Amino acid sequence: HFESVGMAHTEADAPMRPDTIFRIYSMTKPITSVAVMMLYEQGQVLLSDSVSKYIPEFTDLRVYDANDPNGVAPERPMTVRDLLTHTSGLIMGWGGSPVAKAYQEADLKSGSLADMVPKLAKILLAHHPGTVWDYSISTDVLAHLVERISAVPFDEYLAREIFEPLGMGDTAFHVPVEKQDRFAASYGWDRDTRAIKVIDDPRTGAFALKPAFLSGAGGLVSTANDYYRFTQMLLNGGELDGVRLLGRKTVEYMTRDHLPRGAG
Numbered sequence: 001h002f003e004s005v006g007m008a009h010t011e012a013d014a015p016m017r018p019d020t021i022f023r024i025y026s027m028t029k030p031i032t033s034v035a036v037m038m039l040y041e042q043g044q045v046l047l048s049d050s051v052s053k054y055i056p057e058f059t060d061l062r063v064y065d066a067n068d069p070n071g072v073a074p075e076r077p078m079t080v081r082d083l084l085t086h087t088s089g090l091i092m093g094w095g096g097s098p099v100a101k102a103y104q105e106a107d108l109k110s111g112s113l114a115d116m117v118p119k120l121a122k123i124l125l126a127h128h129p130g131t132v133w134d135y136s137i138s139t140d141v142l143a144h145l146v147e148r149i150s151a152v153p154f155d156e157y158l159a160r161e162i163f164e165p166l167g168m169g170d171t172a173f174h175v176p177v178e179k180q181d182r183f184a185a186s187y188g189w190d191r192d193t194r195a196i197k198v199i200d201d202p203r204t205g206a207f208a209l210k211p212a213f214l215s216g217a218g219g220l221v222s223t224a225n226d227y228y229r230f231t232q233m234l235l236n237g238g239e240l241d242g243v244r245l246l247g248r249k250t251v252e253y254m255t256r257d258h259l260p261r262g263a264g
Helices: 024-039 082-085 097-104 113-121 138-149 152-166 177-182 225-237 248-254
Strands: 005-007 020-025 064-066 068-074 186-190 194-200 221-223
Touching: 024 082, 024 138, 024 152, 024 225, 024 248, 068 248, 082 138, 113 138, 138 152, 221 225
Parallel strands: none
Antiparallel strands: 020 221, 064 068, 186 194
């Protein structure tokens, strides 16, 4: 069942359409993970590999310790699997902990993915890798990992390897001018007027131009039909309409619980 209900942009009197484009935010994460697992199937990366094998800036990471301002050595290196499962020791940077404050001061997303890495490498890990699940910036690091391994910008890699093969023609990191009439406005609550207001306009907002930071954690826009095609590929065990992105066993492996005991 598929129908359109409501307004995509109330002020512009624009109704929702079957091909309305939305910001999909964290629904970007599974797409980034599929990109990594495609490289895994090609033998270009192992999940047990240390992240520093591909991102040397992460070679000398340290872990926060309240008794040592320089931190302590990690119990083991951060692996690609740790990034995929959010057990890397990285965090999102919310809150008032010393590590979170360091994230906020570093302004990690002010440049490109490549610009983020040396900044992040200077910040202490919040946890020893593999020990604690913490919703984090890990998937943005995975996006840069894809760039390092493939030698292709992340947006180009996704377009070539996932979006074009699956026919996801409206999925990208920004909305070009010719499609902005289909882009839904984003609304938020105005405490002063006690009403909702537009906080990201389709034509002048954050997605009107290609961003410098190609966030693998939350940067994509897409349509309901495009994302349906992606999820149907996963439900089919890695294949859709004769196009196979992943093997069935890989998809089964991806959808298992990989958290170590006590890490949740």
